[in-house]
Amino acid sequence: MSSIEFRDLSVKFGRRTVVHGFTDTVRSGEWLGLIGPNGAGKSSILRAIVGVIASSGEVVVDGASMSLRSRSRRASLVAYVPQDPLLPSDMTGFEYTLLGRAPYVGYFGSESRHDRAMVGDVLDRLELSGFADRKLGQLSGGERQRLVIARALATEAPILLLDEPTSALDIGHQQQALELVARLRNDHGLTVISAMHDLTLAGLYSDRLTLLHEGTVVSSGVPEQVLRAETLAEFYGVRVTVHREPDGTIVVIPRRDALT
Amino acid sequence: MNVEQHGDRRFRVGWLPASMIAVVLAVLLGAMIGPAGPVWWRVPLALIDHLPVVSIDSGVSDREWAIIWNIRMPRVVLAGLVGAMLSVGGASYQGVFRNPLVDPYLLGAAAGAGLGATLMIAIWPGVGADWPVDPVPAVAFVFALGAVAITYLVGASFGGMRTTSTLVLAGVAMVSLLTAMQTFVLQRNSDVVREVYSWILGRVSTARWDDVRLVLPYVTVSSVVLFFHRRQLDLLRVGDDEAFTLGVPVTRVRLIVVIFATLGTAAVVAVSGLIGFVGLVVPHMVRLIAGASYRRVVPLTIALGAVFLILADIPGRMLTAPAELPIGVVTAFVGAPFFIVLLRTREISR
Numbered sequence: 001m002s003s004i005e006f007r008d009l010s011v012k013f014g015r016r017t018v019v020h021g022f023t024d025t026v027r028s029g030e031w032l033g034l035i036g037p038n039g040a041g042k043s044s045i046l047r048a049i050v051g052v053i054a055s056s057g058e059v060v061v062d063g064a065s066m067s068l069r070s071r072s073r074r075a076s077l078v079a080y081v082p083q084d085p086l087l088p089s090d091m092t093g094f095e096y097t098l099l100g101r102a103p104y105v106g107y108f109g110s111e112s113r114h115d116r117a118m119v120g121d122v123l124d125r126l127e128l129s130g131f132a133d134r135k136l137g138q139l140s141g142g143e144r145q146r147l148v149i150a151r152a153l154a155t156e157a158p159i160l161l162l163d164e165p166t167s168a169l170d171i172g173h174q175q176q177a178l179e180l181v182a183r184l185r186n187d188h189g190l191t192v193i194s195a196m197h198d199l200t201l202a203g204l205y206s207d208r209l210t211l212l213h214e215g216t217v218v219s220s221g222v223p224e225q226v227l228r229a230e231t232l233a234e235f236y237g238v239r240v241t242v243h244r245e246p247d248g249t250i251v252v253i254p255r256r257d258a259l260t
Numbered sequence: 261m262n263v264e265q266h267g268d269r270r271f272r273v274g275w276l277p278a279s280m281i282a283v284v285l286a287v288l289l290g291a292m293i294g295p296a297g298p299v300w301w302r303v304p305l306a307l308i309d310h311l312p313v314v315s316i317d318s319g320v321s322d323r324e325w326a327i328i329w330n331i332r333m334p335r336v337v338l339a340g341l342v343g344a345m346l347s348v349g350g351a352s353y354q355g356v357f358r359n360p361l362v363d364p365y366l367l368g369a370a371a372g373a374g375l376g377a378t379l380m381i382a383i384w385p386g387v388g389a390d391w392p393v394d395p396v397p398a399v400a401f402v403f404a405l406g407a408v409a410i411t412y413l414v415g416a417s418f419g420g421m422r423t424t425s426t427l428v429l430a431g432v433a434m435v436s437l438l439t440a441m442q443t444f445v446l447q448r449n450s451d452v453v454r455e456v457y458s459w460i461l462g463r464v465s466t467a468r469w470d471d472v473r474l475v476l477p478y479v480t481v482s483s484v485v486l487f488f489h490r491r492q493l494d495l496l497r498v499g500d501d502e503a504f505t506l507g508v509p510v511t512r513v514r515l516i517v518v519i520f521a522t523l524g525t526a527a528v529v530a531v532s533g534l535i536g537f538v539g540l541v542v543p544h545m546v547r548l549i550a551g552a553s554y555r556r557v558v559p560l561t562i563a564l565g566a567v568f569l570i571l572a573d574i575p576g577r578m579l580t581a582p583a584e585l586p587i588g589v590v591t592a593f594v595g596a597p598f599f600i601v602l603l604r605t606r607e608i609s610r
Contacts, residue, residue, distance in 0.1 A: 050505040075507030086499035090552040099495055102506040108488045155506070
């Protein structure tokens with residue numbers, strides 16, 4: 001259980017600022033969905049949290065700045081699932097998931113019996129035991145995505161960052177992967193920040209959405225506040241119908257004018 | 261669930277002892293075969309006889325023992341050290357650059373050593389003939405390290421430490437530059453071409469215990485350091501960014517691995533010349549046999565690299581006796597077809 005706070009987080013690539021003073025607090029156990037058109041700065045925020053790209057401002061986790069924490073402590077607090085993970089085709093599912101234990105292993109050390117048991121347990125819980133000895137190259141996209149999530153889970157980090165976790169998956173596997181994250185979040189009280197393109201899915205799974213445009217927050221709140229046709233029209237430049245299901249689900253439907 | 265069924269249990273009980281036995285057998289074979297000397301089956305007896313405390317009648321004369329101990333053994337041990345170093349250096353380079361086509365000469369170690377040796381042989385021929393230490397390997401060693409250091413500094417300053425492709429390209433440029441310089445020097449001093457060529461093609465055949473003593477510390481230290489980075493090499497396989505988020509000091513790991521792989525490579529190249537193919541092919545053979553995890557690849561390349569080069573040295577002394585076939589020719593000539601066969605059987609069994 002961990003909260004994460006952003007204080008004036010800014011990211012620059014050369015002279016171009018891609019994130020302008022992002023300030024927000026994600027409560028422990030909350031799911032924040034970052035949405036916005038390509039280049040809005042969603043991925044940059046996630047990458048800045050884990051320190052893969054340089055940033056100014058502060059990211060505070062449980063009261064202490066990430067920049068003041070040790071490398072392995074950071075790794076054990078925040079797990080990051082990149083948009084396009086590199087999956088060595090000749091690595092087995094078990095070997096891959098075991099890498100998630102790295103934050104707990106000394107530089108020259110090797111994983112303990114506990115680490116191995118823990119990874120076996122994670123694979124069991126995610127119903128991935130059958131893939132433990134299979135090579136990653138032999139698995140389907142959905143199976144690989146679940147293994148990437150398994151590896152993130154093996155870090156036992158209370159904060160999970162997902163960068164377009166479902167962009168490469170078909171609709172069934174999108175749902176499967178997101179349901180998995182939702183279930184794990186429930187079971188373990190994970191705090192989740194995801195960057196997502198699919199607005200309907202983003203609204204369906206997130207507690208709160210933050211809409212970014214050119215690195216600046218333009219709208220933030222519960223899905224029904226953010227997912228409004230006029231807002232999306234303004235910042236995505238799309239014409240959509242936002243439809244509200246009886247159960248409260250918000251569906252964003254692209255609209256097309258008749259050809260004249 | 262039984263966690264032992266996964267991971268490296270198979271390795272722990274199987275591959276390591278098997279590779280150790282292979283090393284011992286290769287050493288024995290290397291010591292038994294040669295144009296002169298005792299009957300082959302007396303050699304193991306003689307070696308056992310010379311173990312401390314043990315005494316058996318091997319029927320090997322003192323002169324024959326001198327051939328075994330002073331001519332064959334240094335050559336076998338040197339071939340083993342060189343093979344182990346080039347192989348583990350190649351595997352490590354392939355790991356930090358995430359590129360299967362890379363060999364330990366990538367950043368200019370071999371080209372640097374070649375230029376250094378060429379300069380010494382061409383410009384100061386015969387210098388140091390009466391010195392206690394042969395200056396040619398020393399200069400080759402320094403040039404090898406210098407070349408890699410320049411490549412690394414240039415590549416890192418342009419591409420940042422996070423992109424390996426700039427470093428690889430800087431290495432390619434450096435190798436071309438050094439090779440051009442070497443060709444120029446050779447062209448101006450065509451009388452030494454033969455001598456330089458024989459240096460380049462590998463000199464395991466003339467090995468003495470002095471040569472072994474020269475490279476042993478470098479090979480040992482490098483192998484130990486690389487061995488302790490095998491888990492980090494596995495982490496780098498998922499990419500720099502992800503390894504970083506898992507707590508790996510990516511830049512530092514890459515630098516340490518490159519430094520020690522280069523140090524060992526430079527030392528063995530300086531003493532034994534440029535033996536190609538080993539650093540590329542042995543790691544891939546190991547991967548085909550035992551899987552791609554560096555936890556297995558690193559220790560097994562050390563062992564099987566030694567075996568490979570000891571065995572590759574044997575046909576060289578038999579086929580064209582009493583003349584010698586350069587070991588670099590044999591490694592490619594025997595290694596390439598063997599590798600293709602291995603690749604093919606592996607694909608079929610899949």
